[in-house]
Structures are given as C-alpha cells and as structure tokens.
Amino acid sequence: MILIPCPYCGPRNSDEFAHWGEGGARPPVQDIGPAEWRAYLYIRRNRAGWTTETWFHRFGCARFFVAERNTVTNEVRTTRSVGSEAPPSASPEEG
Amino acid sequence: MGLLGHGLFQQDWPRAWRTTELKPQYDVVVIGAGVHGLATAYYLARNHGARQVAVLDKGYIGGGGSGRNTAIIRSNYLTPEGVRFYDRSVGLYRSLAAELNFNVMFAQRGHLTLAHNDSSLRTMRWRAEVNKLEGVQSEVISPADVKALVPQMDVSSGTRYPVLGALYHPPGGIIRHDAVNWGYARAADALGVEIHQNTEVLAISLDRGRVRGVNTSKGKVSAPVVVNCTAGWASLVAEMAGVSLPIVTHPLQAAVTEPVKMFLQAVVVSGSLHVYVSQTDRGELVFGASTDPYPSYSMRGSLEFTEELASHVLELMPGIAKLRVLRQWAGLCDITPDFSPIMGVTEVEGFLVDVGWGTYGFKAGPAAGESMAELVATGKTPELIAAFDLARFFEGRLVGERGAAAVGH
Numbered sequence: 001m002i003l004i005p006c007p008y009c010g011p012r013n014s015d016e017f018a019h020w021g022e023g024g025a026r027p028p029v030q031d032i033g034p035a036e037w038r039a040y041l042y043i044r045r046n047r048a049g050w051t052t053e054t055w056f057h058r059f060g061c062a063r064f065f066v067a068e069r070n071t072v073t074n075e076v077r078t079t080r081s082v083g084s085e086a087p088p089s090a091s092p093e094e095g
Numbered sequence: 096m097g098l099l100g101h102g103l104f105q106q107d108w109p110r111a112w113r114t115t116e117l118k119p120q121y122d123v124v125v126i127g128a129g130v131h132g133l134a135t136a137y138y139l140a141r142n143h144g145a146r147q148v149a150v151l152d153k154g155y156i157g158g159g160g161s162g163r164n165t166a167i168i169r170s171n172y173l174t175p176e177g178v179r180f181y182d183r184s185v186g187l188y189r190s191l192a193a194e195l196n197f198n199v200m201f202a203q204r205g206h207l208t209l210a211h212n213d214s215s216l217r218t219m220r221w222r223a224e225v226n227k228l229e230g231v232q233s234e235v236i237s238p239a240d241v242k243a244l245v246p247q248m249d250v251s252s253g254t255r256y257p258v259l260g261a262l263y264h265p266p267g268g269i270i271r272h273d274a275v276n277w278g279y280a281r282a283a284d285a286l287g288v289e290i291h292q293n294t295e296v297l298a299i300s301l302d303r304g305r306v307r308g309v310n311t312s313k314g315k316v317s318a319p320v321v322v323n324c325t326a327g328w329a330s331l332v333a334e335m336a337g338v339s340l341p342i343v344t345h346p347l348q349a350a351v352t353e354p355v356k357m358f359l360q361a362v363v364v365s366g367s368l369h370v371y372v373s374q375t376d377r378g379e380l381v382f383g384a385s386t387d388p389y390p391s392y393s394m395r396g397s398l399e400f401t402e403e404l405a406s407h408v409l410e411l412m413p414g415i416a417k418l419r420v421l422r423q424w425a426g427l428c429d430i431t432p433d434f435s436p437i438m439g440v441t442e443v444e445g446f447l448v449d450v451g452w453g454t455y456g457f458k459a460g461p462a463a464g465e466s467m468a469e470l471v472a473t474g475k476t477p478e479l480i481a482a483f484d485l486a487r488f489f490e491g492r493l494v495g496e497r498g499a500a501a502v503g504h
C-alpha cells in the first residue's frame with residue numbers, strides 16, 4: 001500500500017486512485033503520420049526511478065493530477081494540479 | 096549409490112554448471128538467465144552448434160520471473176498465431192524431462208477458465224473454435240461438467256458470480272519451474288555455454304547502428320549479437336541500445352498455502368474474480384491474481400493482495416477457508432499493449448529482443464528459445480514468431496490476446 005497525497009484531498013490510500021500513465025504531451029494529430037501516432041500510443045519510457053505521471057482520484061474528488069513517484073521504492077515525492085509548474089527542486093530526471 | 100552418499104552427508108555435491116572467468120569476446124551474449132535466456136543459449140548450442148555463447152545475469156539463475164511464476168502451461172489462446180506458438184512450447188515441454196535428463200514434473204492435469212457472465216462465455220466459445228482449428232484440445236463445458244471435474248467448487252446459481260460454464264483445456268497443467276531453469280542451465284553448460292551470474296550489463300556499445308558488445312560489472316565484452324531476455328527489466332536494457340519498447344513493468348503477486356491432501360486436479364482460473372488456483376504435487380495450493388494496479392519495479396508483496404485473494408478464492412471454494420497462507424511473493428512483468436510478446440530484430444543490427452512476456456511467459460520458454468536461436472543462427476525470422484515482431488506496433492498489426500491472457504497466465 002502506498003500513500004498518495006492528492007493535491008485536493010490530502011493523503012489517501014493508493015486504492016482510491018487510478019494510475020493513468022506517464023506524463024507527456026499529445027503530438028499534433030494533423031502534422032504526424034500513423035507511425036509517429038502509434039509510437040505516441042504505445043511506446044513508454046518505463047523508467048526505474050523518479051517519474052512524472054498522471055493519476056486520477058477515482059474514489060475521491062474525481063480529478064486528475066500530476067505525481068512524481070519513484071517506481072523502485074514507490075515513494076511519492078510531490079503531487080500538483082495538472083498544468084501547474086514543477087517545483088525547481090523536484091526534477092524528475094534525477095535518480 | 097553416489098546420490099545416496101551425497102544425500103546422507105550433504106557434501107561434495109557435483110556442480111550442475113561451471114563458474115568461469117568472463118572472456119573479452121563471444122559470438123553471442125544473452126542478457127538474462129531466466130528460462131528465455133537459458134533456453135535461447137541451450138538451443139543455440141544444441142541445434143546450431145554455437146559454442147561461444149555467454150548468458151549474463153545481474154543476479155542468479157531464475158531470480159526473475161522464471162523462479163517466481165505459478166508455472167501454468169497451456170496453449171488455449173485467442174489468436175491463431177498465439178495458439179500455434181504456445182502449442183509448440185507445450186510440445187517441447189512434453190519431452191523436456193527426457194531431453195534435459197532433469198525431472199521437470201510436467202503434469203497435464205487440465206486447465207479450466209470459468210465464465211461468470213455471457214461475454215466471457217462468448218469469448219470462450221471463440222477461443223475454443225480457434226483452438227480446435229489449430230488442433231488444440233479445448234471446449235466449452237457446462238457447470239455440471241465443472242462440478243464433476245472440481246467437486247469442491249460452488250457452481251450453484253446463488254453465488255455473487257455464478258459459474259455459467261468454463262473453457263476446458265485438457266493438455267494444460269503445471270510444471271516445476273525451478274527444474275526447467277536448472278535443467279536448461281545444466282544442459283547448456285554441458286554444451287559449452289557459459290553462464291555468468293552476478294554479472295550486470297551496465298551499457299551496450301554500438302557502432303554505426305550495430306551492436307558491438309556490452310559493458311558489465313565484471314568488465315567489457317565484445318559480441319556481434321546481443322539478445323535481450325530481461326522481461327520486467329527489458330525497457331531499461333533496450334534503452335542502453337537506444338531502442339524504445341511498448342512495455343510497462345507491473346508487479347505480479349502470488350501466494351501458497353500449507354500443504355494438504357491432494358484434492359484439486361485441474362488448474363482453475365476465474366477472470367471475473369481475478370484469481371486462479373492450482374495444487375502442487377506437494378499438496379500446497381498456489382494462488383495468483385492479476386497484476387498490481389500501477390507500474391513499479393518493486394517486488395514487495397502487499398496485504399491488500401492477500402486479503403482480496405482470500406475473499407475471491409473463498410467465493411469459489413468455501414471449503415478451504417481454514418487453510419493458512421505460508422508464503423507470498425512478487426515478480427516483475429513486462430506488459431505489452433496487446434498482451435502478446437515481442438520477439439525478433441530491432442532497428443539496431445545485432446540487438447535482438449525476446450521480451451514482453453507479461454504474466455504468461457514461462458510456458459513460452461522452450462518455443463521462444465528455439466525460435467530465437469534459429470533467428471540468431473540463420474539471420475532469418477522463423478515463421479512461428481514472425482507475427483510477434485517489434486515493428487507490428489508501428490504498422491498496426493497487433494496480436495490481441497487480452498481476452499486469453501489478462502488473468503489466466
């Protein structure tokens with residue numbers, strides 16, 4: 001069990017949430033070919049370490065948010081609302 | 096007599112494989128000493144006479160999924176490509192004990208996938224038809240037939256998830272997974288393959304789009320062919336060669352009870368209840384479920400898993416409520432978008448993948464190893480695995496097996 005601090009509701013058990021996937025911008029559909037679109041759909045970085053990902057508070061506020069989680073230890077370092085800036089101290093690239 | 100002597104005094108057991116110094120050069124480097132890496136190396140040596148083959152593992156033989164799985168073997172998949180491939184593996188498993196001179200205890204006790212609603216019953220009819228067309232024994236049976244095969248099962252209509260029928264696959268069963276790993280390791284070693292445990296691959300060196308070798312915790316090795324057989328860690332190893340994979344790593348947990356007298360012949364899977372159970376020859380009940388709900392490289396078990404598992408198993412078999420769970424563990428699974436594996440070449444010449452084995456790859460070890468060995472030796476992708484190439488994800492040729500592999504591993 002891991003504890004996830006929802007930016008709207010505070011810390012809750014992970015069973016209340018749905019993991020939505022790795023963060024990343026959707027490419028412009030008009031400008032890319034099928035192969036690039038499929039790469040966007042299927043390819044994942046699948047990092048071991050700190051990752052930035054989207055979670056959904058399914059049995060809570062029913063809102064999406066961004067979390068920084070370590071996929072080796074399952075520690076969640078920060079969460080924030082979608083679209084807000086990452087704090088400078090918490091770069092997902094380290095570790 | 097020798098066995099008796101060793102057994103009585105527990106000493107001077109002969110080593111089943113050698114421990115040697117890592118050489119600076121091999122013809123083929125296989126990363127990962129699970130069933131896939133070991134089988135690939137074994138068939139390279141046995142079928143193609145390869146001698147300069149090294150299998151490297153950061154841990155120990157069978158320390159990954161190959162030593163943590165619940166050992167279900169079956170071939171009742173959903174796509175013709177899948178059925179043909181897994182059926183070849185079941186065929187190889189049938190003669191493996193004799194071939195490796197190692198008792199792998201393959202017990203074809205029958206495999207039942209329960210249907211609790213109309214849509215799963217429909218998928219099962221579909222699967223049964225595909226299976227039969229490919230010559231694989233598989234049929235949809237009634238709740239009464241299920242009761243006859245598993246008398247302990249509650250097939251009454253009063254339960255929350257009533258049993259409406261099942262897909263019955265008589266050749267399915269269980270095996271002793273450790274024996275398979277050790278048997279392949281010993282046989283490969285006897286043919287000259289070197290197995291290097293505690294040897295982690297840290298980087299892969301490339302030169303103009305082709306692989307040159309690997310850097311390991313024990314030094315540099317050059318090799319024109321490198322095969323990635325690292326399952327849950329496959330993305331990390333592929334990234335060393337600059338290859339991106341459509342894989343997400345999820346933990347999968349399992350548990351085993353104290354042993355009781357043999358009462359359960361068949362392997363029983365319930366997709367709706369997210370649970371499956373089998374009984375080993377020692378009498379323990381082995382339980383499994385679907386993967387943990389979020390990706391992770393952590394192999395810690397969780398209490399939620401055991402709780403949920405127990406409640407679901409008891410829906411099916413109320414009679415085992417008093418049994419105690421002895422152990423629980425987790426392993427890493429490399430999940431692909433279509434629940435089919437990825438075998439074959441990549442955009443980097445000489446860097447091959449045998450990955451994406453998700454929750455179902457142990458049964459595939461022999462056929463994957465045989466096919467990957469043929470690909471390495473001949474440079475041609477065998478027909479049996481052609482549909483499972485990495486390019487399918489970019490060309491829209493997915494091999495959808497979700498309906499046959501999401502819970503029933």
Ligand SMILES: Cc1cc2nc3c(=O)[nH]c(=O)nc-3n(C[C@H](O)[C@H](O)[C@H](O)COP(=O)(O)OP(=O)(O)OC[C@H]3O[C@@H](n4cnc5c(N)ncnc54)[C@H](O)[C@@H]3O)c2cc1C
Nearest residue numbers: 127129130131153159160161165167296426455456457458
């Ligand atoms: C709980 C559980 C139940 C399962 N049940 C079933 C089942 O009933 N039937 C079935 O068919 N399948 C089942 N599976 C799936 C099956 O276990 C796997 O698909 C299969 O074992 C994968 O084998 P492999 O040889 O590809 O990889 P693994 O056995 O995982 O071996 C990969 C190896 O790569 C090594 N490695 C990783 N990174 C590096 C590196 N950088 N350098 C060197 N070495 C490295 C690891 O140490 C590891 O030993 C189950 C899995 C789990 C976890």
Ligand SMILES: [Zn+2]
Nearest residue numbers: 006009057061
């Ligand atoms: Zn919330």
